[in-house]
Amino acid sequence: MERPDFFTLKNGKKVKLPFSNKEYNRRVSNLRQVMDKKNLDMIILTSMHNVAYYTGFIYCSFGRPYGCVITKDKISTISANIDASQPWRRSHCDNIIYTDWKRDNFLRAIVSLIGRDEPPKSIGIENDHVTLDIREKIGTIFTFSIFSDVSKDLMQLRMIKSREEIEIIKSGARIADLGGEEIVKNIAEGNTEIEIAINGRDRMEREIAKTYPDAEYMDTWVWFQSGVNTDGAHNPKTNRKLIKGDILSLNTFPMISGYYTALERTLFLDHADDASLKAWEANVKVHKKGLELIKPGVKCSEICHELNELFAELGYLQYRTFGYGHSFGVLSHFYGREAGLELREDIDTVLEENMVISMEPMIMIPEGNPGAGGYREHDILVIGKEGAENITKFPFGPEHNIIKN
Numbered sequence: 001m002e003r004p005d006f007f008t009l010k011n012g013k014k015v016k017l018p019f020s021n022k023e024y025n026r027r028v029s030n031l032r033q034v035m036d037k038k039n040l041d042m043i044i045l046t047s048m049h050n051v052a053y054y055t056g057f058i059y060c061s062f063g064r065p066y067g068c069v070i071t072k073d074k075i076s077t078i079s080a081n082i083d084a085s086q087p088w089r090r091s092h093c094d095n096i097i098y099t100d101w102k103r104d105n106f107l108r109a110i111v112s113l114i115g116r117d118e119p120p121k122s123i124g125i126e127n128d129h130v131t132l133d134i135r136e137k138i139g140t141i142f143t144f145s146i147f148s149d150v151s152k153d154l155m156q157l158r159m160i161k162s163r164e165e166i167e168i169i170k171s172g173a174r175i176a177d178l179g180g181e182e183i184v185k186n187i188a189e190g191n192t193e194i195e196i197a198i199n200g201r202d203r204m205e206r207e208i209a210k211t212y213p214d215a216e217y218m219d220t221w222v223w224f225q226s227g228v229n230t231d232g233a234h235n236p237k238t239n240r241k242l243i244k245g246d247i248l249s250l251n252t253f254p255m256i257s258g259y260y261t262a263l264e265r266t267l268f269l270d271h272a273d274d275a276s277l278k279a280w281e282a283n284v285k286v287h288k289k290g291l292e293l294i295k296p297g298v299k300c301s302e303i304c305h306e307l308n309e310l311f312a313e314l315g316y317l318q319y320r321t322f323g324y325g326h327s328f329g330v331l332s333h334f335y336g337r338e339a340g341l342e343l344r345e346d347i348d349t350v351l352e353e354n355m356v357i358s359m360e361p362m363i364m365i366p367e368g369n370p371g372a373g374g375y376r377e378h379d380i381l382v383i384g385k386e387g388a389e390n391i392t393k394f395p396f397g398p399e400h401n402i403i404k405n
Contacts, residue, residue: 172261264378
């Protein structure tokens with residue numbers, strides 16, 4: 001029996017995607033403008049975030065390559081046979097399925113989309129994502145093609161959010177707050193980080209399903225940390241039991257069709273000692289100042305320098321651990337990042353309307369020192385014409401978050 005290297009299969013019907021046809025067409029049109037500007041005949045996307053951004057399809061790799069090919073008149077996702085027609089149903093475009101029967105059928109599927117008669121003279125790829133193996137194999141197929149990196153160009157496009165994107169981000173911020181409320185209800189001495197986190201995650205997933213009944217549900221998570229486990233912003237939850245006087249870090253992350261939002265708050269269980277209160281109040285003061293500084297026309301680096309000066313005045317600059325904020329959009333803890341829009345000293349991007357960015361100062365005081373622990377607050381802001389809208393509503397600071405359940 002001769003089995004195909006690749007094929008198409010339209011099983012079922014196209015489903016409702018998170019954005020309108022007009023929105024996806026706008027994105028692809030902007031991408032083709034990049035192609036024209038860089039004189040590209042074709043772009044091969046390989047990252048989860050860009051494939052999702054331009055097609056609506058979020059792939060599950062499991063060691064197999066996935067991608068999307070864009071030419072001046074075609075766009076198609078390329079997926080593995082293990083997923084059958086789900087990628088077609090979830091793609092705002094065509095889809096081609098490659099099989100496992102032969103090695104490198106993924107590459108044969110790419111060739112099938114453009115043909116061998118007129119190979120592309122120039123191809124755009126994502127240098128920050130494409131593996132060395134795939135890059136080498138693509139080069140052996142398109143021997144006479146010139147390859148150009150488009151990752152930074154596409155990141156720039158993603159940094160400016162559309163009305164539909166801002167709507168889904170605002171919804172995510174609301175749901176993150178609900179997760180935070182559920183976590184606070186379950187904070188009590190003797191309860192574990194993992195059990196508290198499960199309650200917050202379940203609350204958010206149910207709300208996402210209620211708000212977006214036509215979506216797929218994946219990747220929503222919570223990091224709830226206590227004691228020494230608060231020292232890293234991305235520390236996984238553990239089975240540690242809470243005790244009175246613990247510093248706590250609440251972090252909720254609802255994922256809606258690949259769009260990440262977050263709520264992060266410092267809390268204490270029952271009480272906080274004087275040294276802890278002093279450190280916490282210092283971080284809150286910087287957080288409030290940072291919220292005031294985020295507005296159109298301001299450089300990311302300028303915000304950092306001003307907040308560094310405030311931390312220095314308060315005596316805590318040496319405990320600061322990472323940048324003051326980052327962009328939001330197609331993003332998760334394992335894909336995506338718009339590194340050109342981060343509040344860091346080495347980023348000179350100027351904030352402009354329809355950017356979405358967080359303010360999240362953090363300090364970490366090591367064990368054995370007064371006030372030991374990690375302190376972090378996190379709000380999301382949408383940049384407008386003249387100012388910024390804070391879409392995070394969960395309260396912060398000692399007057400709200402010393403929990404006495």
